[in-house]
Amino acid sequence: MEKLTIGLFGFGVVGEGIYKVLSNKKELGCKIKKIAIKDPTKKRNAPSSLFTTSANDLINDDEIDLIVELIDDADIAFKIVSNAMNKGKSVVSANKKMIATHHLELIELSKRNNVSFLYEAAVCGSVPIIRNLEEYFDNDLLTYITGIVNGSTNYILSKMKNDNLSYENALSEAKKNGFAESDPTLDVEGIDAAYKISIITLHAFGKHIQAEDIIRKGITSLKENDFLYAKEKGLVIKLIAKSHLNNKGELKDISVLPTFIEKEKSLSNTNNEFNGVLIGSSLADEQFLYGKGAGRYPTSSAVLSDISAIKYGYKYEYKKGIKNNLAHSKQTTKCYVSFDSEVTFDRSIFDSIKEEYSCEYTRYIIGYLQPDLLKNTPIFDDKRISLICYN
Amino acid sequence: MEKLTIGLFGFGVVGEGIYKVLSNKKELGCKIKKIAIKDPTKKRNAPSSLFTTSANDLINDDEIDLIVELIDDADIAFKIVSNAMNKGKSVVSANKKMIATHHLELIELSKRNNVSFLYEAAVCGSVPIIRNLEEYFDNDLLTYITGIVNGSTNYILSKMKNDNLSYENALSEAKKNGFAESDPTLDVEGIDAAYKISIITLHAFGKHIQAEDIIRKGITSLKENDFLYAKEKGLVIKLIAKSHLNNKGELKDISVLPTFIEKEKSLSNTNNEFNGVLIGSSLADEQFLYGKGAGRYPTSSAVLSDISAIKYGYKYEYKKGIKNNLAHSKQTTKCYVSFDSEVTFDRSIFDSIKEEYSCEYTRYIIGYLQPDLLKNTPIFDDKRISLICYN
Numbered sequence: 001m002e003k004l005t006i007g008l009f010g011f012g013v014v015g016e017g018i019y020k021v022l023s024n025k026k027e028l029g030c031k032i033k034k035i036a037i038k039d040p041t042k043k044r045n046a047p048s049s050l051f052t053t054s055a056n057d058l059i060n061d062d063e064i065d066l067i068v069e070l071i072d073d074a075d076i077a078f079k080i081v082s083n084a085m086n087k088g089k090s091v092v093s094a095n096k097k098m099i100a101t102h103h104l105e106l107i108e109l110s111k112r113n114n115v116s117f118l119y120e121a122a123v124c125g126s127v128p129i130i131r132n133l134e135e136y137f138d139n140d141l142l143t144y145i146t147g148i149v150n151g152s153t154n155y156i157l158s159k160m161k162n163d164n165l166s167y168e169n170a171l172s173e174a175k176k177n178g179f180a181e182s183d184p185t186l187d188v189e190g191i192d193a194a195y196k197i198s199i200i201t202l203h204a205f206g207k208h209i210q211a212e213d214i215i216r217k218g219i220t221s222l223k224e225n226d227f228l229y230a231k232e233k234g235l236v237i238k239l240i241a242k243s244h245l246n247n248k249g250e251l252k253d254i255s256v257l258p259t260f261i262e263k264e265k266s267l268s269n270t271n272n273e274f275n276g277v278l279i280g281s282s283l284a285d286e287q288f289l290y291g292k293g294a295g296r297y298p299t300s301s302a303v304l305s306d307i308s309a310i311k312y313g314y315k316y317e318y319k320k321g322i323k324n325n326l327a328h329s330k331q332t333t334k335c336y337v338s339f340d341s342e343v344t345f346d347r348s349i350f351d352s353i354k355e356e357y358s359c360e361y362t363r364y365i366i367g368y369l370q371p372d373l374l375k376n377t378p379i380f381d382d383k384r385i386s387l388i389c390y391n
Numbered sequence: 392m393e394k395l396t397i398g399l400f401g402f403g404v405v406g407e408g409i410y411k412v413l414s415n416k417k418e419l420g421c422k423i424k425k426i427a428i429k430d431p432t433k434k435r436n437a438p439s440s441l442f443t444t445s446a447n448d449l450i451n452d453d454e455i456d457l458i459v460e461l462i463d464d465a466d467i468a469f470k471i472v473s474n475a476m477n478k479g480k481s482v483v484s485a486n487k488k489m490i491a492t493h494h495l496e497l498i499e500l501s502k503r504n505n506v507s508f509l510y511e512a513a514v515c516g517s518v519p520i521i522r523n524l525e526e527y528f529d530n531d532l533l534t535y536i537t538g539i540v541n542g543s544t545n546y547i548l549s550k551m552k553n554d555n556l557s558y559e560n561a562l563s564e565a566k567k568n569g570f571a572e573s574d575p576t577l578d579v580e581g582i583d584a585a586y587k588i589s590i591i592t593l594h595a596f597g598k599h600i601q602a603e604d605i606i607r608k609g610i611t612s613l614k615e616n617d618f619l620y621a622k623e624k625g626l627v628i629k630l631i632a633k634s635h636l637n638n639k640g641e642l643k644d645i646s647v648l649p650t651f652i653e654k655e656k657s658l659s660n661t662n663n664e665f666n667g668v669l670i671g672s673s674l675a676d677e678q679f680l681y682g683k684g685a686g687r688y689p690t691s692s693a694v695l696s697d698i699s700a701i702k703y704g705y706k707y708e709y710k711k712g713i714k715n716n717l718a719h720s721k722q723t724t725k726c727y728v729s730f731d732s733e734v735t736f737d738r739s740i741f742d743s744i745k746e747e748y749s750c751e752y753t754r755y756i757i758g759y760l761q762p763d764l765l766k767n768t769p770i771f772d773d774k775r776i777s778l779i780c781y782n
Binding site (some may be wrong): 021028074124125127128131132135136137138139140248264266269276281282283284285286287288289290291292297298300301302305308309 | 412416419452499516517519522523526527528529530531655657660667672673674675676677678679680682683688689691692693695699700712
């Protein structure tokens with residue numbers, strides 16, 4: 001494609017960044033024709049003639065080849081993106097919630113309309129994980145993906161570890177520095193990470209799993225004692241999203257859980273707002289991709305790469321296939337569970353208990369959790385109970 | 392392309408690995424029709440009808456679409472690859488010496504004949520550095536590439552540091568474990584790394600520089616004292632290949648030198664046979680790619696990825712352009728230079744000296760080396776003198 005005419009949804013920091021780069025670099029041959037926004041009264045750093053509050057001004061404009069969708073609301077985004085594809089337009093999106101929630105439907109729509117649908121910016125910001133899985137590791141037999149895919153929680157955990165801050169203080173520092181939203185629930189409860197590992201898993205293994213079926217506990221229950229314990233053992237606590245195959249090619253494990261990582265490992269040295277993803281494969285062995293996971297420039301970089309790829313007709317091919325994942329294989333998971341002395345819970349959640357410790361102010365149990373219980377046991381929701389699994 | 396018919400040059404560990412994978416995975420639609428080898432008497436794990444000692448049996452076979460070149464000799468490889476492209480065949484090669492030496496000529500040949508010429512396996516084994524520079528960071532304004540691109544020297548340095556081995560003992564351990572060649576000169580003198588950073592620099596910045604014009608010192612002069620000094624200062628010594636632009640877009644620095652890296656940095660945690668490359672950019676900030684740099688499976692993985700890309704007609708586009716690099720901008724380089732008490736050398740190589748230390752068995756000077764002297768000064772060849780630059 002010689003020239004690309006773009007309709008942009010959203011003019012936040014990323015949208016504005018994309019607009020600036022494309023305006024300054026005419027040689028890219030990409031022109032933003034119209035920008036749809038919610039609030040027409042806000043002052044914008046672009047000619048007012050570009051803006052509209054009507055989605056249809058973009059969707060129904062036959063000159064527009066590509067919709068770049070950068071809005072927050074996943075439901076509205078889904079409508080926009082579906083309509084755009086049905087009108088024969090390609091789509092670049094950064095909306096992980098929308099993609100994870102409607103992944104198969106969106107892929108089907110893009111195939112039916114023979115358009116490109118790219119979303120590198122939705123997963124780990126500037127880290128080109130989807131593109132590498134699609135293009136570079138397309139023939140390699142992958143065995144696991146394990147990584148830090150959420151910058152906010154990684155920032156908070158880094159502060160808790162390095163500056164001995166409580167969760168609450170680390171969170172407020174993250175907010176102050178622009179690394180956490182005013183409502184951080186999606187991040188700190190691991191929901192954002194679950195969207196991302198769901199998307200990654202489809203590209204890595206050809207298996208689709210809904211985010212809500214992923215075993216998950218966030219970082220809100222972690223206490224100073226847990227960090228002391230980790231330090232004593234030479235371990236670092238990270239919120240790890242992972243997806244592993246067993247040797248029959250079944251997903252044996254897909255989860256978002258606080259995890260102990262040995263100090264010298266790449267993931268334990270992935271700090272602050274950075275993301276890092278390990279790709280395990282039978283040929284290439286272990287690959288590690290690392291970079292900034294969020295923020296104006298890293299996200300813009302990923303969106304621009306996708307726009308540029310659309311110019312030469314690039315489409316994801318999902319070469320590993322697209323199957324609904326039917327069954328987890330069953331296996332126990334080694335975990336450390338800590339809680340205040342007065343907290344009680346049903347110990348039968350453990351398949352076996354290996355260590356127990358108690359003193360006047362804290363207790364912990366290390367053991368193997370029952371696989372069937374792992375998802376629905378109350379300790380996943382109980383804020384008084386920390387759970388950290390072993391890598 | 393529906394089917395790909397391949398002529399393979401070389402049946403060493405990588406060649407045999409590729410043959411096995413393509414034979415086992417028929418669904419890839421790639422068939423090896425003929426394999427050219429040097430020694431017809433050697434026992435091979437493939438039907439003897441596949442083998443020939445005549446290059447022309449492959450080059451002149453019109454059914455063969457793709458030549459995969461995996462031989463050691465760079466001069467013979469260049470003839471094979473040139474002839475193949477002139478016959479309209481695409482080429483996948485892992486021969487960094489051949490590519491670095493004839494880079495512009497080979498690119499010109501591939502363009503003139505409208506064929507693909509891919510060589511991911513020539514640079515950092517399984518780490519997809521070229522593909523990411525070509526495809527993903529194609530529009531981003533890159534500012535630096537800095538990395539560990541040679542597995543043998545990294546293995547040796549890791550052993551020297553972690554096991555307190557002398558250079559000689561670390562080298563012999565590397566040989567024993569298959570991480571160094573019987574003649575390790577290309578690796579330990581940094582020549583292999585210079586080939587690689589030359590190739591990378593063209594893809595990152597569109598600038599061509601011959602390997603022999605790259606400032607270079609290997610690891611053969613490093614001594615135990617240097618490692619003690621590094622440890623004391625919380626630094627790690629790595630052989631770093633780098634290529635930096637200044638803000639006018641000129642190469643300000645392209646070198647292969649032993650370098651002090653701060654302990655917590657990604658590159659200081661890149662150990663043993665692993666490679667790691669940092670990509671600095673104005674949008675994505677800093678990216679890090681890490682993986683196995685050499686060996687049977689990592690190299691096979693890269694070759695297979697290239698073969699697979701050729702199936703869908705992929706070509707490098709050199710979007711950053713291809714210019715001969717005319718001038719280094721001049722700047723001084725901060726270095727630590729250590730030597731035995733009895734060694735003398737011309738101190739005017741330093742623009743300025745910041746620290747000096749001497750005791751009965753060793754001396755060191757820390758200062759800024761003159762830019763003009765950097766390449767031709769005798770200390771680069773004097774094995775009694777260690778030189779380690781600062782990151």
